[in-house]
Amino acid sequence: MSLDLVQALAKLQEKTAHIMNRHSEGSVQAIKAIKLLSSLSHEEIMQKAQSGKFTWMAAEIHTSLAGKYTKPAKPNNYKVMAVDGSQIDVSRHAPLMYHLINIGKVILTYGESSSAVLESKPEIAVSENELYIEDQDSTRSVPIEGAVLGIKRSLRELETLSETIATDVDEIPTLALLDGTLIFWTITANSLPTSVTDYLINTYLIPSLDRIKEKSIKSPTSLASYISSPKSTDVVNTLRLAICPYSPINCDRHCGTLNAGTRPCDSVNSITDQDIFSIFLGTGQRSEIFFSTSQVIQKYYLGHEIGFFYLNTGKEIARIEIPIWVASDHALVDLTHSLILDQVDKGLGYPISLAEAHEQAVVTPQNRNAFNAIIETMLTNQDVSIGGSQKSSSKQVRWI
Amino acid sequence: MINQDNSRVFLGHVINGSLEQGLLVKIGSGTNIEDIQVGTPVTIDGQSKRFFGYITDMRLEWANQELQDITTVAQTPEVTRTIVETSAFSVIKVRPVVIIAGDAASLLDGPEIAKTIPPHLSMVYQASAEDVSYVFGNEDDRHIWIGSPLALESAQVCLNLEQFVKRSNGIFGKSGTGKSFLTRILLAGIVQKDIAVNLVFDMHNEYGWQGSSEQGHPVKGLKQLFNSQVAVFSLDPEFSRMRKKAPDFDLTIRHQDIEPEDIESLAGILNLTENARQASYKLPRELGSSWFHEFLKMSGEDIKDLSARLSEHESTMLSLKRRLDQFNRLAFIVDDAQGDSIQHIIRTLEQGIHVVLEFGRYEENLAAYILVANLLTRRIRRQYVTQTEQAMATNSETPKPLVITIEEAHKFLTTSVSQYTIFSTIAREMRKYGVTLLIVDQRPGVIEEEVLSQIGTKLTCQLDNERDVDALLTGTSGGRELKQVLSRLESKQQALIFGHSVPVPVVVRTREYGSPESYKLFQNSIVNPTTLDLELDSKDLFS
Amino acid sequence: MNMSIQNRLGEIVESNSNGFVAQCYDLYQAPVIGTLVRVGTDNPTFGIVSYVSTEGLNSDRKAIARGKDETSITELYANNPQIAQLLVTSFEVVSMGYLKDNHISYGLPARPPEIHAFVFSCSQSELDHFFTELDFLSLLAARSISAVGQADELLISTLRFMLDLYPAHVTFTQKLVKELAQLFHSDLNRLKLIIRRLKL
Numbered sequence A: 001m002s003l004d005l006v007q008a009l010a011k012l013q014e015k016t017a018h019i020m021n022r023h024s025e026g027s028v029q030a031i032k033a034i035k036l037l038s039s040l041s042h043e044e045i046m047q048k049a050q051s052g053k054f055t056w057m058a059a060e061i062h063t064s065l066a067g068k069y070t071k072p073a074k075p076n077n078y079k080v081m082a083v084d085g086s087q088i089d090v091s092r093h094a095p096l097m098y099h100l101i102n103i104g105k106v107i108l109t110y111g112e113s114s115s116a117v118l119e120s121k122p123e124i125a126v127s128e129n130e131l132y133i134e135d136q137d138s139t140r141s142v143p144i145e146g147a148v149l150g151i152k153r154s155l156r157e158l159e160t161l162s163e164t165i166a167t168d169v170d171e172i173p174t175l176a177l178l179d180g181t182l183i184f185w186t187i188t189a190n191s192l193p194t195s196v197t198d199y200l201i202n203t204y205l206i207p208s209l210d211r212i213k214e215k216s217i218k219s220p221t222s223l224a225s226y227i228s229s230p231k232s233t234d235v236v237n238t239l240r241l242a243i244c245p246y247s248p249i250n251c252d253r254h255c256g257t258l259n260a261g262t263r264p265c266d267s268v269n270s271i272t273d274q275d276i277f278s279i280f281l282g283t284g285q286r287s288e289i290f291f292s293t294s295q296v297i298q299k300y301y302l303g304h305e306i307g308f309f310y311l312n313t314g315k316e317i318a319r320i321e322i323p324i325w326v327a328s329d330h331a332l333v334d335l336t337h338s339l340i341l342d343q344v345d346k347g348l349g350y351p352i353s354l355a356e357a358h359e360q361a362v363v364t365p366q367n368r369n370a371f372n373a374i375i376e377t378m379l380t381n382q383d384v385s386i387g388g389s390q391k392s393s394s395k396q397v398r399w400i
Numbered sequence B: 001m002i003n004q005d006n007s008r009v010f011l012g013h014v015i016n017g018s019l020e021q022g023l024l025v026k027i028g029s030g031t032n033i034e035d036i037q038v039g040t041p042v043t044i045d046g047q048s049k050r051f052f053g054y055i056t057d058m059r060l061e062w063a064n065q066e067l068q069d070i071t072t073v074a075q076t077p078e079v080t081r082t083i084v085e086t087s088a089f090s091v092i093k094v095r096p097v098v099i100i101a102g103d104a105a106s107l108l109d110g111p112e113i114a115k116t117i118p119p120h121l122s123m124v125y126q127a128s129a130e131d132v133s134y135v136f137g138n139e140d141d142r143h144i145w146i147g148s149p150l151a152l153e154s155a156q157v158c159l160n161l162e163q164f165v166k167r168s169n170g171i172f173g174k175s176g177t178g179k180s181f182l183t184r185i186l187l188a189g190i191v192q193k194d195i196a197v198n199l200v201f202d203m204h205n206e207y208g209w210q211g212s213s214e215q216g217h218p219v220k221g222l223k224q225l226f227n228s229q230v231a232v233f234s235l236d237p238e239f240s241r242m243r244k245k246a247p248d249f250d251l252t253i254r255h256q257d258i259e260p261e262d263i264e265s266l267a268g269i270l271n272l273t274e275n276a277r278q279a280s281y282k283l284p285r286e287l288g289s290s291w292f293h294e295f296l297k298m299s300g301e302d303i304k305d306l307s308a309r310l311s312e313h314e315s316t317m318l319s320l321k322r323r324l325d326q327f328n329r330l331a332f333i334v335d336d337a338q339g340d341s342i343q344h345i346i347r348t349l350e351q352g353i354h355v356v357l358e359f360g361r362y363e364e365n366l367a368a369y370i371l372v373a374n375l376l377t378r379r380i381r382r383q384y385v386t387q388t389e390q391a392m393a394t395n396s397e398t399p400k401p402l403v404i405t406i407e408e409a410h411k412f413l414t415t416s417v418s419q420y421t422i423f424s425t426i427a428r429e430m431r432k433y434g435v436t437l438l439i440v441d442q443r444p445g446v447i448e449e450e451v452l453s454q455i456g457t458k459l460t461c462q463l464d465n466e467r468d469v470d471a472l473l474t475g476t477s478g479g480r481e482l483k484q485v486l487s488r489l490e491s492k493q494q495a496l497i498f499g500h501s502v503p504v505p506v507v508v509r510t511r512e513y514g515s516p517e518s519y520k521l522f523q524n525s526i527v528n529p530t531t532l533d534l535e536l537d538s539k540d541l542f543s
Numbered sequence C: 001m002n003m004s005i006q007n008r009l010g011e012i013v014e015s016n017s018n019g020f021v022a023q024c025y026d027l028y029q030a031p032v033i034g035t036l037v038r039v040g041t042d043n044p045t046f047g048i049v050s051y052v053s054t055e056g057l058n059s060d061r062k063a064i065a066r067g068k069d070e071t072s073i074t075e076l077y078a079n080n081p082q083i084a085q086l087l088v089t090s091f092e093v094v095s096m097g098y099l100k101d102n103h104i105s106y107g108l109p110a111r112p113p114e115i116h117a118f119v120f121s122c123s124q125s126e127l128d129h130f131f132t133e134l135d136f137l138s139l140l141a142a143r144s145i146s147a148v149g150q151a152d153e154l155l156i157s158t159l160r161f162m163l164d165l166y167p168a169h170v171t172f173t174q175k176l177v178k179e180l181a182q183l184f185h186s187d188l189n190r191l192k193l194i195i196r197r198l199k200l
């Protein structure tokens, strides 16, 4: 017996009881929070925030706190582009040092000339300069694997999306969608050498955002990322600021010695933004647009600051992230709002374009094994040079 | 329609059968069953032997009976037919009779009775002209061409006359089917090839001088064809003169020529009682050699007297006289003739001259016919018996075989009467003395069984009467099949020949008789080239 | 060249001795069951379409009902353009013969056709050539039941295809019927069913 079922079930019961408990507590907190939300003015809070010293990553509020917007009409003819990716990480057991990023791309055109493009494109890195990022300031170089590979993949997704948009000649309303966050906080969270961070930001992130923004100037183009069941607490954190009894706020000083749960602002400690907006938003409604105060944005995203809103899709509360040049354009916000709802509708709970992009991108364990087997064969067969057949074999990762 | 293979007509493959029952032959798909006739001679190519036989029956078969109700499914008759044809097929039944080729020996010996059968899928062909001539021989100094087989006009079926005359034979068929024509052909053949000497009781005056066909065309008789080789005797010279064809001789019967046995042979015709027959035997003793004449002259008183003397009932004698009285009116029965014309006939025959005895207007008088035929035949028989026995004793040459042709044989060879006539004796016993009968008759079923069983070769035209058919075929191997064949003969000029002198039963369309060409064939003496060569050779050798 | 692209019905994605599966280039553009098709050009294999299917490109993804709020299937497809890309129509073909030295040999090819080999529709002369003899019918009959469910659907479809090729050709029909009758002489119910179904 590898698993003692009786013991496991007993543990599970214990755990779920705790969760249930927190839930009921949570909804009470959430209702309180909503009341608070409606009663506060954003200027007040922003002032509190600006004057205070706190560790919470609170959302920046440009308009009201408690606005909600119903679903706007969607255009007749439009496009949705979505990109998703998956990866095979470098493995010490594999016969060859390599990593693979498979980018799935979907272009769905709706309306008069409806059509679909579904493709996937694998990228294999085998050579030294593909597997490492050189640190300009030292002799050390950073291997692209694990979290770094994750960063690279996300950036490649964004880059692919931006290139797709840039090369698209149509001028109909277009929504470019990514799965996950637009806030690449992981770039700064992995203590990468500065030159490497700069490289990633300047090679991938900013040019990609620029490219989309550029197109957005020419024709109605929105960029958004979709976060399903978000755990974020940006808005909750803002509420903490609001209910903080100290002025100016100084967490270290006033509450630094207190245990979590006993601080004055802990009356919202067990809820997330999602909890609040699941009660606050009706089906199809979105919240006000908030802005992230993440460090990485402040440091690198100049001109592309990331805002977000919550959206009741009918199935869940999703967090939709958009760059500031979308957030500041009503029409683009409406386009994003309406098209995401429609996509979720078509995707039965999750944007269809993203779902298909994921399908394109996914690398199953079988795929991975098959791919490894191919590599092995290629290596044992001296006649076949890896470089020469890279293209053809990569094409055939999924389909024979 | 019919597949030709080296000019042989392919019929089908052997699929089944037995020696006893015959072979079943599946008809090839290219052959139309309607083109095949029962009785047609066939050859079967076995593994190492070739068989010769004839078609005895045919039938339609289904490989799969259930297919019949496909008709309820298919929407067009063509489709139905196409489907049906895959299962439906025709079968002919073939009786292999002889083997005509196998090892070298059999080639030399000629046809040999088939004691085996060919294997499955042996190919069956319509017999070719060569096959037929191999089995039946070619026309030569012994063989006479008698006709052509069914569906093979070009082939000739021949009869070995030498074999033929060794036994009594019969030509049968209902009236108008071609018996007389066939008889003419056979008689002419016997004359032409000098096989035997003929005595023809020509009841209907059609063999000596000209007869006529049903269409009224005259048909030449033996006298016209062979003239000096044939002597025509007539019982009715006046009739002959009316016809402007004088007979060679008149035949008269003297009273003393008539014997009680002759009366007895008439017992059936005259409806004589047993007593009357017995009594007739007492008359010569009482009345002398002219008893017949004396007896017929008697008055009532005389009869009474005579009855008393012979201790017979007067009524018996009276009825005997009454019944014999009709002979009083016969002109050819004479009191005292110029000569013994019976002896004349016998001497003529001895010289090898064929005798045709015309009955003139007596053709309707059966009693006269029987009387004369019996009387004459009995005398001839005596003669032949003596001569043959002498010849055997002295080791000299036996007399030339004699063929006695009689018509309407059923009238005096019936079971009830035949025992009294000389003919049944001849049929039974005279073979060894070289005397045989050629019976020409339309009711073989009435003829005494024992007589019929003596008949060597039967040539039979169409017969309606079941009894006649059965009588002919009883005891014949393959009788059941032959019955099928026989019952389907055409109404004229077609005959089934089976028996002693043909190796295989065969249906022929009788050769044409009556045209100038047909006569010519009889007048040319046919010389077998082989025989001729041999004779020359031996002459060379011995000279 | 242009011609051969025009006649292309699909491309082989599965292949074995009995036949092969070909994928169509366009959704729902498969030849009908019973059609004679050709694979390859030099020593082509001929076969008969036995089964057509349209399903998710990925075997673990099933289609789901999507049209609740749509008024027509066209609208449904227009509003969900990705569907056409995610579905694939393919057809199975049972091998029936091959051409060698300009002579049709009926039966299974010695080697199954290659994966990715193109499948073409047959030209009239190829059809004429292949249907000159009907020796493949026994093979077809044997495969018919297993190929498409229960009855003789494949056989019947093929026969229909053939009869439609030569609509007024009485001798061809008779030849066909004869062959069938011989083939099913021991299974008359089957024969009757076929005859009835073909309205012969």
Ligand SMILES: Nc1ncnc2c1ncn2[C@@H]1O[C@H](COP(=O)(O)OP(=O)(O)O)[C@@H](O)[C@H]1O
Residues within 6 Å of the ligand: B173, B174, B175, B176, B177, B178, B179, B180, B181, B182, B212, B213, B214, B215, B492, B493, B510, B511, B512, B513, B514
């Ligand atoms: N071999 C034959 N040649 C020519 N005609 C024939 C032949 N056999 C029969 N016939 C025709 O058939 C008719 C009847 O033939 P016939 O010999 O008189 O019959 P039967 O003697 O059986 O009553 C003849 O008149 C003749 O027209």
Ligand SMILES: [Mg+2]
Residues within 6 Å of the ligand: A084, A085, A179, A180
């Ligand atoms: Mg993702």
